Amino acid sequence: MKTKILVANRGEIAIRIIRSIQELNYEAVAVYETPDKNSSHIRIANEAIWIGNGPRSDYLNIDKIIRAAQKSGAKAIHPGYGFLAENADFARACEKNDIIFIGPSSDVIDKLGNKVMARQIMADADIPMVPGTKNLKQGDEGLKEAVAFGKKYGYPIMLKATSGGGGRGIRRIEQEEDLAEQYLIARSEAQAAFNDDSVYLEKVVVRPKHVEVQIIADHTGNTVHLGTRDCSIQRRNQKLIEIAPAFHLTTQQGDSICKTAVKAAKAANYFNAGTVEFLLADDGNFYFMEINTRLQVEHTVSEMITGIDIVRTQIKLALGKDLLFAQDEVQLRGHAIELRINAEDPKNDFMPEGGKTVSVYRSPGGYGVRLDGFCYQGFIIPQVYDSLLVKLTVFGWSWNETVDRLRRCLTNFVITGPKTTIPFYLNLLNDPDFQKGDFDTSFLETHEYLLDYEEDSSEVNKLARLIAEIHHKGENTYAA
Ligand code: ADP
Ligand code: ADP
Ligand code: MG
Numbered sequence: 001m002k003t004k005i006l007v008a009n010r011g012e013i014a015i016r017i018i019r020s021i022q023e024l025n026y027e028a029v030a031v032y033e034t035p036d037k038n039s040s041h042i043r044i045a046n047e048a049i050w051i052g053n054g055p056r057s058d059y060l061n062i063d064k065i066i067r068a069a070q071k072s073g074a075k076a077i078h079p080g081y082g083f084l085a086e087n088a089d090f091a092r093a094c095e096k097n098d099i100i101f102i103g104p105s106s107d108v109i110d111k112l113g114n115k116v117m118a119r120q121i122m123a124d125a126d127i128p129m130v131p132g133t134k135n136l137k138q139g140d141e142g143l144k145e146a147v148a149f150g151k152k153y154g155y156p157i158m159l160k161a162t163s164g165g166g167g168r169g170i171r172r173i174e175q176e177e178d179l180a181e182q183y184l185i186a187r188s189e190a191q192a193a194f195n196d197d198s199v200y201l202e203k204v205v206v207r208p209k210h211v212e213v214q215i216i217a218d219h220t221g222n223t224v225h226l227g228t229r230d231c232s233i234q235r236r237n238q239k240l241i242e243i244a245p246a247f248h249l250t251t252q253q254g255d256s257i258c259k260t261a262v263k264a265a266k267a268a269n270y271f272n273a274g275t276v277e278f279l280l281a282d283d284g285n286f287y288f289m290e291i292n293t294r295l296q297v298e299h300t301v302s303e304m305i306t307g308i309d310i311v312r313t314q315i316k317l318a319l320g321k322d323l324l325f326a327q328d329e330v331q332l333r334g335h336a337i338e339l340r341i342n343a344e345d346p347k348n349d350f351m352p353e354g355g356k357t358v359s360v361y362r363s364p365g366g367y368g369v370r371l372d373g374f375c376y377q378g379f380i381i382p383q384v385y386d387s388l389l390v391k392l393t394v395f396g397w398s399w400n401e402t403v404d405r406l407r408r409c410l411t412n413f414v415i416t417g418p419k420t421t422i423p424f425y426l427n428l429l430n431d432p433d434f435q436k437g438d439f440d441t442s443f444l445e446t447h448e449y450l451l452d453y454e455e456d457s458s459e460v461n462k463l464a465r466l467i468a469e470i471h472h473k474g475e476n477t478y479a480a
Contacts, residue, residue: 002027005102005315006069007045008090009080010059012372012391013297014041017078020311022046029072031065033058035382040374047072055384059083062093069099076100076318078311082386085294086113086165102318104271104293112268112291116162116200122288125267127260129288130279132202135162136183143183146201150176153203159183161190162198167237169193172204205287207440208279210234211246213261214302216313217270218323225258226302226310227332232441233428235350240421240444241428242298242338244305247399248437249280257286264288273299273314282440297340300372300393304336335402336395339410339425341373342387343418347451353418354383364412368395368405381418389420399437403429419455427453 005021006029007014018028018041030045033054042048049068052058059065060083069077077099084090091106103109112118116135123129133149136142150157150173159182161169169190173182183199191197210231217223230246231239245254261276268291275296277289299310308330317323343353361377373390375381381389392409396402410426427450428434433443444450 001073003076003319004029004047004072004074006031006065006072006074006077007041007080008059008065008077008084009082010036010039010041010385012374012388013080013082013295015044015374016372017080017295017311018045020309020315021078023309024312024315026315029068029074031059031068035384038379039382040376055382056083062087062090065090066093066097066099070097074099076102076315078102078315079294081294081297082166086292088113100318102272102314104274105269108268108270109293112293113165114162115160115164115290116198118268118290119288121268122264125263127264127267127288128286130203130205133200135198135200142199143180146179146183147176149201150179156204158202158204159186159199160202161186161194161196162200163194163196164190165194167234170237205279205281207442208232208281209246209248209440210239210277210289211249211257211280211286212275212277213258214273214275214296214299214310215261215265215270216273216310216317216323217265218317219271219320220322221266221269222323223262223265223270224323224325224327224330225262226306226308226330228254228257229298229301231298232439233443234441235444239298240340241425242301244298244301244336245332246280247335253280253284253286260286260288264291272317273310297388297391298338300370300391301336301338304368304370304393304395305332305334306330307333334395334397335399336393337402337406338391338393339406340388340421341390341392341413341415341425342421343381343389344387344421345419346421346424350421352383352387353420354381354385354387356381356418358389358415358417360414360416362412362414363390364392364409366409368402369409370394375415389415389418400435403435423453423455424451 003026005026007017021028027046030041030048031051032042035055051064079085088106088110091101091109094101136145156172156174159171159173171182171186186199187197212229214226228246230243233241264276275292278286279289280286344350358375358379363371370393375389394406396405407429413422
């Protein structure tokens with residue numbers, strides 16, 4: 001019997017992982033909840049198991065997923081990102097049931113998932129980081145600690161949920177007067193969202209760039225990096241656009257940040273693929289932020305500039321193989337940019353557009369173009385999951401070539417039905433600051449005018465949409 005691997009996820013990332021499983025000549029087992037019954041990941045998998053009505057609760061149900069793995073005879077589980085990917089209990093349940101968890105050990109996930117504990121490990125290893133507190137004490141004691149921290153370092157300060165993630169549980173406090181109220185809200189929100197009301201403080205890095213490093217480690221502790229990524233363009237502390245390499249770094253800065261990332265991974269006894277995130281200040285100093293113990297959405301840009309299939313590598317390492325390449329064999333070439341094409345209305349505060357039917361779907365192609373998606377013409381976007389429809393990743397030898405290729409792809413991309421981030425991205429690509437690579441995490445706040453665009457900003461796109469709509473109507477009539 002062929003080796004089977006279960007994919008405990010949905011959407012584009014389930015498909016991305018299934019592709020690598022099948023290329024390794026293994027069989028992919030998909031799981032799904034009822035709202036996903038028409039999703040493509042079920043169709044391309046070798047086997048699909050219904051795990052419940054959900055929504056979300058079954059993708060998050062450790063027992064059900066373990067049972068699905070046992071029922072299908074899967075030897076390993078890939079958790080993707082989100083859902084159970086950074087859940088130490090899930091990794092532990094796999095370990096207990098003799099199922100290989102494709103990722104680091106439950107022990108490492110536990111430690112690194114706790115931002116305060118992670119900072120302690122990194123401090124012990126002399127990794128640079130912004131000043132911060134331990135978990136604030138409960139009640140008024142904690143508030144007093146916070147006031148003292150603000151007095152010492154000055155405002156703004158960052159109040160973070162210790163168990164937070166995905167851009168949630170982060171509050172920027174502008175002045176001491178706001179502290180008491182924000183402190184209480186942060187605690188109760190953290191309790192509700194992460195089942196842990198611990199919060200702590202960090203000094204704010206003003207207008208930083210978000211620079212992260214992809215690392216991969218095998219079971220012998222051999223650890224390499226696949227270069228840097230810039231993910232500064234964000235909304236609500238969540239990434240929208242990701243770029244590899246972070247090209248504004250000098251060679252020396254790039255080397256130094258990558259070496260620091262490898263050192264950080266080793267300090268945490270890291271195994272498999274992970275990402276070390278840093279904030280880069282405008283004086284050139286960089287500071288450790290966190291380690292994400294999983295595959296990331298933006299891994300595709302690193303794949304484009306290294307030629308390394310990260311998911312394939314993850315699977316091989318989890319099944320016990322050593323790393324097949326040394327650091328000096330990893331060559332970084334050219335540039336890659338990934339855009340998250342979401343069913344969202346950027347003009348309406350990026351409000352999700354779930355529930356709508358994709359009436360026309362025409363995707364671009366050609367040299368240096370990669371699409372990771374799961375939607376098709378006629379697909380009804382479930383309302384209950386995240387709004388990512390497809391990732392468009394483009395490679396080019398120079399930065400300008402990459403931006404030009406991306407613009408061409410966006411003008412060729414037609415999605416009708418839901419509003420998407422496409423017209424907004426087209427506008428953004430034409431912005432001189434973006435073109436110069438001059439952006440930090442405040443980019444969207446300082447470039448709000450980019451949200452002022454016509455829904456169909458290019459003539460070509462307008463025409464393409466019109467033709468596509470007419471054609472689509474024709475198809476329907478014909479079918480009837
Ligand atoms: P998450 O676990 O939700 O990803 P992070 O700690 O990685 O949270 O922070 C997410 C984003 O929040 C960063 O990319 C950055 O834009 C902003 N941020 C976090 N900490 C700081 C800080 N100390 N100073 C300035 N910005 C920060
Ligand atoms: P293969 O199947 O050819 O034995 P793998 O697929 O196991 O190789 O390798 C895992 C990943 O590492 C792949 O994405 C591959 O492109 C990459 N890789 C393999 N060898 C090298 C090398 N010498 N230099 C850089 N990358 C490599
Ligand atoms: Mg982060």
